[in-house]
Amino acid sequence: MSNNIAPQDTDNLAASNEANTNTALESEQNAERKAAAKAALKAEYKELAIQGLWKNNPGLVQLLGLCPLLAVTSTVTNALGLGLATLLVLICSNITVSAIRHWVPKDIRIPIFVLIIAAFVTCVQLLMNAFSYGIYQSLGIFLPLIVTNCAIIGRAEAYASKNPVKKAAFDGLMMGLGFALILILLGVIREILGQGTLFDGAELLLGDWATSLTIQVMQLDTQFLLAILPPGAFIAMGFLIALKNAIDNYIKGRHVEKNDKVIERVRVNFDS
Amino acid sequence: MAFWIASSPHNHNHTKTPNLMRLVILATLPGVLAQWYFFGWGNLIHIGLAMATALICEFIVLSLRKKPIAHQLLDGSGLLTALLLGICLPALAPWWISVVGTAFAIIIVKQLYGGLGHNPFNPAMAGYVMLLVSFPIQMTLWQPPLSLLAIDLTFSNTLTTIFTGFTVEGYSVEQVRSSIDGITMATPLDTLKTNISQGFTVIESIKNPVFGDNFSLGWEWINAGFLLGGLFLLAKKAIAWQTPISFLLSIFVCSFIGYSFAPDANPSTMFHWFTGATMLGAFFILTDPVTGATSNKGRLVVGALAGLLIYLIRTFGGYPDGVAFAILLCNMSAPLIDQYTRPRTYGHEKGE
Amino acid sequence: MNILLAILVLGGIAAVFGALLGYASIRFKVDGDPIVEQLDALLPQTQCGQCGYPGCKPYAQAVADGEAINKCAPGGEDTIKKIADLMGVEVQPLDESHVKGDTAESNRPKVAFIIEEDCIGCTKCIQACPVDAIIGAAKQMHTIIIDECTGCDLCVAPCPVDCIEMREIPETIHNWQWDLKTIPVKQVN
Amino acid sequence: MESVIERISRGQFWDFHGGIHPPEQKTLTSTKPIKQLALPKQLIIPLQQHIGLEGDILVSIGEHVLKGQPLTASTNPMEVPIHAPTSGTISAIKMSVIAHPSGLEQLCIFLDVDGLDTWRKRNVCPDLSLLTNHQIIEKIADSGIAGMGGAGFPTHIKASSKPDINFLIINGAECEPYITSDDLLMMEQSIAIVDGIEILDRLLSPAFILIGIEDNKPKAIRALQQATKDNEKIKICVVPTKYPIGGEKQLIHTLTGKEVPAGQLPIHSGIVMHNVATCFAINEAVRHDTPLIRRVVTVTGQALNKPQNVWALLGTPINFLLEQCELEVIENVKQPVIMGGPMMGFSVSSEMVPIVKISNCILVPSKKEMPSAFEKESQEVECIRCGQCSDVCPSNLLPQELQWSAKAKDHPQLQKLNLSDCIECGACAYVCPSQIPLVHYYRVAKAEIREKHQLDLKAERAKVRFEARKLRLEKEKLARQEKNKKAAAARKAAMNKATPEATGAKSAVAAALARVKAKKAAQENPESAKTVDSAEASTTEVAKDQKSQVAAAIARAKAKKQQKEAASEQPKTSVSEKPDNITPTAQATDQKSKVAAAIARAKAKKQQKETASQSPASENGEKTNAEVKVAQETKKETVSKTEQKSEVTPSNSSIKEDAQTDDITSVQTQNNPDTSTAASQPNAVDKKAKIAAAIAKAKAKKKLKETNAAAETSTDKDNG
Numbered sequence A: 001m002s003n004n005i006a007p008q009d010t011d012n013l014a015a016s017n018e019a020n021t022n023t024a025l026e027s028e029q030n031a032e033r034k035a036a037a038k039a040a041l042k043a044e045y046k047e048l049a050i051q052g053l054w055k056n057n058p059g060l061v062q063l064l065g066l067c068p069l070l071a072v073t074s075t076v077t078n079a080l081g082l083g084l085a086t087l088l089v090l091i092c093s094n095i096t097v098s099a100i101r102h103w104v105p106k107d108i109r110i111p112i113f114v115l116i117i118a119a120f121v122t123c124v125q126l127l128m129n130a131f132s133y134g135i136y137q138s139l140g141i142f143l144p145l146i147v148t149n150c151a152i153i154g155r156a157e158a159y160a161s162k163n164p165v166k167k168a169a170f171d172g173l174m175m176g177l178g179f180a181l182i183l184i185l186l187g188v189i190r191e192i193l194g195q196g197t198l199f200d201g202a203e204l205l206l207g208d209w210a211t212s213l214t215i216q217v218m219q220l221d222t223q224f225l226l227a228i229l230p231p232g233a234f235i236a237m238g239f240l241i242a243l244k245n246a247i248d249n250y251i252k253g254r255h256v257e258k259n260d261k262v263i264e265r266v267r268v269n270f271d272s
Numbered sequence B: 001m002a003f004w005i006a007s008s009p010h011n012h013n014h015t016k017t018p019n020l021m022r023l024v025i026l027a028t029l030p031g032v033l034a035q036w037y038f039f040g041w042g043n044l045i046h047i048g049l050a051m052a053t054a055l056i057c058e059f060i061v062l063s064l065r066k067k068p069i070a071h072q073l074l075d076g077s078g079l080l081t082a083l084l085l086g087i088c089l090p091a092l093a094p095w096w097i098s099v100v101g102t103a104f105a106i107i108i109v110k111q112l113y114g115g116l117g118h119n120p121f122n123p124a125m126a127g128y129v130m131l132l133v134s135f136p137i138q139m140t141l142w143q144p145p146l147s148l149l150a151i152d153l154t155f156s157n158t159l160t161t162i163f164t165g166f167t168v169e170g171y172s173v174e175q176v177r178s179s180i181d182g183i184t185m186a187t188p189l190d191t192l193k194t195n196i197s198q199g200f201t202v203i204e205s206i207k208n209p210v211f212g213d214n215f216s217l218g219w220e221w222i223n224a225g226f227l228l229g230g231l232f233l234l235a236k237k238a239i240a241w242q243t244p245i246s247f248l249l250s251i252f253v254c255s256f257i258g259y260s261f262a263p264d265a266n267p268s269t270m271f272h273w274f275t276g277a278t279m280l281g282a283f284f285i286l287t288d289p290v291t292g293a294t295s296n297k298g299r300l301v302v303g304a305l306a307g308l309l310i311y312l313i314r315t316f317g318g319y320p321d322g323v324a325f326a327i328l329l330c331n332m333s334a335p336l337i338d339q340y341t342r343p344r345t346y347g348h349e350k351g352e
Numbered sequence C: 001m002n003i004l005l006a007i008l009v010l011g012g013i014a015a016v017f018g019a020l021l022g023y024a025s026i027r028f029k030v031d032g033d034p035i036v037e038q039l040d041a042l043l044p045q046t047q048c049g050q051c052g053y054p055g056c057k058p059y060a061q062a063v064a065d066g067e068a069i070n071k072c073a074p075g076g077e078d079t080i081k082k083i084a085d086l087m088g089v090e091v092q093p094l095d096e097s098h099v100k101g102d103t104a105e106s107n108r109p110k111v112a113f114i115i116e117e118d119c120i121g122c123t124k125c126i127q128a129c130p131v132d133a134i135i136g137a138a139k140q141m142h143t144i145i146i147d148e149c150t151g152c153d154l155c156v157a158p159c160p161v162d163c164i165e166m167r168e169i170p171e172t173i174h175n176w177q178w179d180l181k182t183i184p185v186k187q188v189n
Numbered sequence D: 001m002e003s004v005i006e007r008i009s010r011g012q013f014w015d016f017h018g019g020i021h022p023p024e025q026k027t028l029t030s031t032k033p034i035k036q037l038a039l040p041k042q043l044i045i046p047l048q049q050h051i052g053l054e055g056d057i058l059v060s061i062g063e064h065v066l067k068g069q070p071l072t073a074s075t076n077p078m079e080v081p082i083h084a085p086t087s088g089t090i091s092a093i094k095m096s097v098i099a100h101p102s103g104l105e106q107l108c109i110f111l112d113v114d115g116l117d118t119w120r121k122r123n124v125c126p127d128l129s130l131l132t133n134h135q136i137i138e139k140i141a142d143s144g145i146a147g148m149g150g151a152g153f154p155t156h157i158k159a160s161s162k163p164d165i166n167f168l169i170i171n172g173a174e175c176e177p178y179i180t181s182d183d184l185l186m187m188e189q190s191i192a193i194v195d196g197i198e199i200l201d202r203l204l205s206p207a208f209i210l211i212g213i214e215d216n217k218p219k220a221i222r223a224l225q226q227a228t229k230d231n232e233k234i235k236i237c238v239v240p241t242k243y244p245i246g247g248e249k250q251l252i253h254t255l256t257g258k259e260v261p262a263g264q265l266p267i268h269s270g271i272v273m274h275n276v277a278t279c280f281a282i283n284e285a286v287r288h289d290t291p292l293i294r295r296v297v298t299v300t301g302q303a304l305n306k307p308q309n310v311w312a313l314l315g316t317p318i319n320f321l322l323e324q325c326e327l328e329v330i331e332n333v334k335q336p337v338i339m340g341g342p343m344m345g346f347s348v349s350s351e352m353v354p355i356v357k358i359s360n361c362i363l364v365p366s367k368k369e370m371p372s373a374f375e376k377e378s379q380e381v382e383c384i385r386c387g388q389c390s391d392v393c394p395s396n397l398l399p400q401e402l403q404w405s406a407k408a409k410d411h412p413q414l415q416k417l418n419l420s421d422c423i424e425c426g427a428c429a430y431v432c433p434s435q436i437p438l439v440h441y442y443r444v445a446k447a448e449i450r451e452k453h454q455l456d457l458k459a460e461r462a463k464v465r466f467e468a469r470k471l472r473l474e475k476e477k478l479a480r481q482e483k484n485k486k487a488a489a490a491r492k493a494a495m496n497k498a499t500p501e502a503t504g505a506k507s508a509v510a511a512a513l514a515r516v517k518a519k520k521a522a523q524e525n526p527e528s529a530k531t532v533d534s535a536e537a538s539t540t541e542v543a544k545d546q547k548s549q550v551a552a553a554i555a556r557a558k559a560k561k562q563q564k565e566a567a568s569e570q571p572k573t574s575v576s577e578k579p580d581n582i583t584p585t586a587q588a589t590d591q592k593s594k595v596a597a598a599i600a601r602a603k604a605k606k607q608q609k610e611t612a613s614q615s616p617a618s619e620n621g622e623k624t625n626a627e628v629k630v631a632q633e634t635k636k637e638t639v640s641k642t643e644q645k646s647e648v649t650p651s652n653s654s655i656k657e658d659a660q661t662d663d664i665t666s667v668q669t670q671n672n673p674d675t676s677t678a679a680s681q682p683n684a685v686d687k688k689a690k691i692a693a694a695i696a697k698a699k700a701k702k703k704l705k706e707t708n709a710a711a712e713t714s715t716d717k718d719n720g
Helices: A011-018 A024-055 A066-071 A076-099 A106-131 A133-142 A144-148 A150-158 A165-195 A208-213 A230-254 B017-027 B029-039 B042-064 B069-073 B077-088 B095-111 B123-134 B155-164 B173-177 B188-197 B219-235 B242-261 B269-274 B278-285 B296-316 B323-340 C002-027 C034-042 C056-064 C076-087 C124-128 D002-009 D133-142 D155-159 D181-188 D190-204 D218-227 D248-256 D276-288 D318-324 D388-392 D399-407 D411-416 D427-431 D438-496 D500-529 D539-575 D579-614 D616-633 D635-642 D649-671 D673-680 D687-711
Strands: C110-114 C164-168 D042-046 D088-097 D105-113 D167-172 D208-214 D234-239 D271-275 D294-300 D308-313 D361-363
Touching: A024 A165, A066 A133, A066 A144, A066 A165, A066 A230, A076 A106, A076 A133, A076 A144, A076 A150, A076 A165, A106 A133, A106 A144, A106 A150, A133 A144, A150 A165, A165 A230, B017 B029, B017 B077, B017 B219, B017 B278, B029 B042, B029 B077, B029 B219, B042 B069, B042 B077, B042 B095, B042 B155, B077 B095, B077 B123, B077 B278, B095 B123, B123 B323, B155 B173, B219 B269, B219 B278, B242 B269, B242 B278, B242 B296, B269 B278, B269 B296, B278 B296, B278 B323, B296 B323, C034 C056, C034 C076, D002 D208, D002 D234, D002 D248, D042 D088, D133 D155, D133 D190, D133 D276, D155 D190, D155 D271, D155 D276, D167 D190, D167 D248, D167 D276, D181 D190, D181 D218, D181 D276, D181 D294, D190 D208, D190 D218, D190 D271, D190 D276, D208 D218, D208 D248, D218 D234, D234 D248, D248 D271, D271 D276, D276 D294, D294 D318, D308 D318, D318 D361, D388 D399, D388 D427, D399 D411, D399 D438, D411 D438, D427 D438
Parallel strands: D167 D208, D167 D271, D208 D234, D294 D361
Antiparallel strands: C110 C164, D042 D105, D088 D105, D294 D308
16 A cells, blocks of 8 residues: 655755756756756656556555456446546546645545545546446446545555645556556456457447447357456456566566675664 | 484375375266266266366466476366266256366366365365356256157267257257257256246146156256265265264255245255255265365354255255355355364363 | 534534544553564564664664664564564565575574684673673683573674684584484495 | 272273274284393493483493493482493493484493493392382482383382372373383283382372273283282273373373363372383382383384394393394385384484383384385375364364464464374374374474574573663763762862872882882792793793783784685686786785784784783782683583583583684694694693794795785785
8 A cells, every 4th residue: 555655845856946046057057957857757757657557556456446446347348437537536636635735634634535535526427427428327336436446545645645746646647547457457358258349338438439449359159247247357356466466576587686795783882 | 224214103094185086086976877877978978078177277287386297186186076067067068168167166266276275165166156157048958857858868969969059960959958848847946946936836846747756857866876975985984974964954954944834835855855966065065175164063063054055045045056055155164163163172171 | 494404413423523533542542652662572682783773672663663674684584574464564575685695504593602712801792792691801711601692793793813603503402393304314234 | 089980990981082093013022022132232321311301420431330330310300310231341421323303412321241240239128118208219219210101201200209199090001003012011020010009009199099001902901900909909990992092191081081281290180190111110129129221122013023022221222122133124225213103103313222211112114014104205295174183183183273383383373272282192194194294293383382482581581681781881881980070080189289198108109019010020030031841830821821822812813814815815816817906906915914913023022021021910810710721621520510500601611612612723723834833732832932933923924925925926826
């Protein structure tokens, strides 16, 4: 659940940028500093992206929000719908939480986060109700349940409440994308195994033009019901996590680095 | 002279797990033969298919896990799983049913949990339940006993039906399953359930030819075969007596209560004992040591619980035969039961 | 009217829960920080300083304050696991700079030993020993109380004549651990 | 109480949980009488043959001992003496492999048998009523009797009278397969056994005496019934044959229906149990003044041509027994030799392992009869939780769960599952279809738990010492500050008032100092003129010696460091062939060596001066040191004396290690011929010679380095 990115404030960087002096030398130095800061910032964003999409993926690693993850991924369309909704809520809530982070008392931050998230979820729900009623219906209860999705409140607590708006937004985007990707991947697996199709019912989400998106991957005589039922989702999820760990181990095995075995020791003495 | 160093005891009674497995496989023989006699070649073909699949799957997983293949492949546990699954399948189910079921049982239920000795669920039953849940149509392709069939089910006919869905002469599975009167038939349990839900009494419904002269044509003899095999295992002390005895007693008590309250809607104990997979479950599946309770008291509790669950599922549940579900539920509760039925150690007060 | 009722009800609920929370915060108040004591109990008490802190207690304090849990080399994986359990964090492998070697031999418990022939009685090791396991006086030969030595090897470095070395505790039938593989099997004739 | 006896007289017993019926194989040996053996050539007598502690050795190498003469003695009640099993000469006292599953060595006395078998003087006691109970117990203790059933608990402790003993149980239930030593003893020596029981009866005065004996020993039962027919108090209880009914707890439960509460001894429940062989030994000791020097050993197994029971002297190496029973040695085939029975015995690792007080059987199975003892590697497969192990466990444990926890090293869970109640009977491993060596897992786990416990204790002690030290250092710091303050104040005061009194005092002190100096000089001159190898090596000399040693040690250490540095630099220079690289390093070493040599020289000079001027002043200080030296020379006595005193343990241990250090230094010095003279004879060498050696060594070093530097590339010559 915890995030390994150390909270860093770029506000003071910006401040230092404003305090430019006129001397050529200093401006040169400033430019250098700027470039360095930019590079650092870039690296930081890159790290955020890696964390969200792979290393700290909310679905695969943090195992957050499993309830909707397993419940609605029977088809790609449903998965996409919920993934987008979650993504939207995550970005918006992260931005808001980050923006008001200096004014939120520590003791009541959780209720406040929940209120913010609930507000955005309601917005998204209303939007979906208005523009893609079909998917709104097929997602059912899981749409309002986004409020209780731990991934969202987890990011608000672990990252957004400690970092500036821009980064929080990016973090929300990446985490949301990571979550949505897993949803879609699971949806693909389950839909192919269960029905042999892909994007079945995409028109519910994307409009009538999307009817043509539906692909018949393979012709099944009978549905493989297990894949569509929740147990199948659990099993598929287990395999996805195993695959992710296997890839990680493989990468780790290739980068075995040897650190110097230096022990910094302290003399256990008190008279010094 | 050189010396062997070993830890005591230096002697052993020379029993081995593979031998135990082989003994259990051997004990299924009467039941399997009865099944062949009454229902034809279908189950034997499925057993063969399942065993081949089991060996292949075990080989693949064991080599992936870098385990001693020769040692574990032939320990008989995988074959036993395949055998039990093959016995349970409907005789005319398509070939891929047994392949998918066995692969699921071996790879996911057994090996992914760590292989022999580590699986919390009985692989055969888990595979069966998976099939039942996933492929309800194929898994109800039960065939009435040969004597009631209009079409002669020879070996070749059965083989082609399993692989293509049609007999050599071109009859479809549905046609094969029809009786002489042209009515599609189901198992006695299924028939009874349907009839009772339609308002027939037990007496009325057992007039259906699938019930035969006694409780259920063919099935009673298959169950008797498994009972025989089970008694053989008991005599050999290969299985603990507590589980099957308490299981059968529990069914007896439940059905007796049901029968005495509403004889019209509840069949007799003998019907419960000798239809479906009761005896197979009692002596071959519930007694699987890996997934059952280990203490004697625990075994009694597990058996009783399984009996109760089977009765409840058969009487009130959505499936006609609840053996597989009941056993999986018991597997789940076995560790908890073990926890609370630990024996008192010598020299300790109770509960110390 | 309805609105008013709703506000009243919600307000009432809020008041009740607030009171409950307030009571709980008083009733279940945790005095002090017992976690340090618990951590200290888990550490092996070799007082070796390999973690970068002067003694086990300071390291326990540091862990409680958020220091990495994987710095105790004498405790090894076992201690790390216990600390992780206590702190509710992930188990980490032993800090790489602390890994001494993979062989079982290098991880066997050792005690310091003074080569008395070479000892000049400088008392430097006595000052270094965190548990007072060395006895001796200035210009007198020193010796180690084997039973008290924690094997921290802090006394090795200060010795000006290199007369202290770490030796493995010899195996006897009293501390033998049923490791049948190590028994030498003799081939006679 | 009555009901117990009623039940027993009806022949009804309680049944304990579990148990197995392994093939008995007792007829291999039970049909032949106990054989008397010829004397072996050499006996190896371990000092410790029982639970408890080693005694102090009474004999020395080369001493001739008589049969029955005690070899060790002690005052500790947990120590049991050992005796010479026959007459002969002590040829060695050294470490040797003993009868222990670890195959580790322990101190043993080697006795070369002279073949005469001469007894020491014995006081045969025809009438026991002349002896007090205390005397009898003393006799038992002096005869070195320890429980002969297997555990080896000192018998005199168990025989000391305690109030309210309900049951004295005599264990004749020899339940392990193959073993028939007690069976044969009961057949042949039933009268003596019953006499021994009567002695125990007198000592303990129990309410009932029960002899538990399995129903597979009909001859022994008949013999005992015959021997006890006059004694109403002794009841012979024929119990069903089942392994492990001969276990103490199991037999108590079978006979009395009582369970010994966990963690308690049977004595707390008013029950005392003795083995039949122990009863026999008690009778021998008390009536015939014969200490425990021999016992019946079953030498059996199908690998032997003549399996039989023998009277073996304690200390007989097993290869002698195997020879006597005609072991078929097959070339290049590993043969398990098991001391004890097949269920609980341990395999021995050497043919020189001696028979001890607890060895009741030597089992040499053939591959056909016990294939599992010949398996190359463990046939272990995964546990399938069949529960057979818990069905046979006599302690009603859950072996399979214990096994999982033992593999996972989950010690709290193991303790929760009562691992400590496991009697290691091996029934679980015997029936396990997965061939899991369960007992071995438990033993390892038990050892780990024990060690963990000890480590915890040690850690706790270290913590306490650490805290104490912290406190002490802080206190000292405060005290020092206080002292400094006071001293400063005093100095100030003294400076301020320079009274005549003060100056007077000062001059008096100065005069005294001068006098002392003069005296010192007077003493010093003749002393230093003398050659040091004069016989009266006084304390001053030792002191000087010490000083020079210090110097030598420093010089040696420095030299070592140099060597190391040089060694570490060598590869560097040899790898890189560029001359630029070599020059600076060579110069650096040169400089270092120069500096080191200079320091060594300076120190040596200083030492010389100091020793010349101030030895008497440091006389007192050095005295203790001299004592240490003396102690080193007479270490044997010190070892034996200091061992009991915990305060001096460190010095004791250091002395023990002394021999080793000598070796090490000599090894070091061999590398460096210059120092060898200085180091190898630390006590006798002239200090000047030593200092000279140190200086010479340093110089040699320097020269070597210089030549190296000059040669620049030829670093490989530097072997110094």
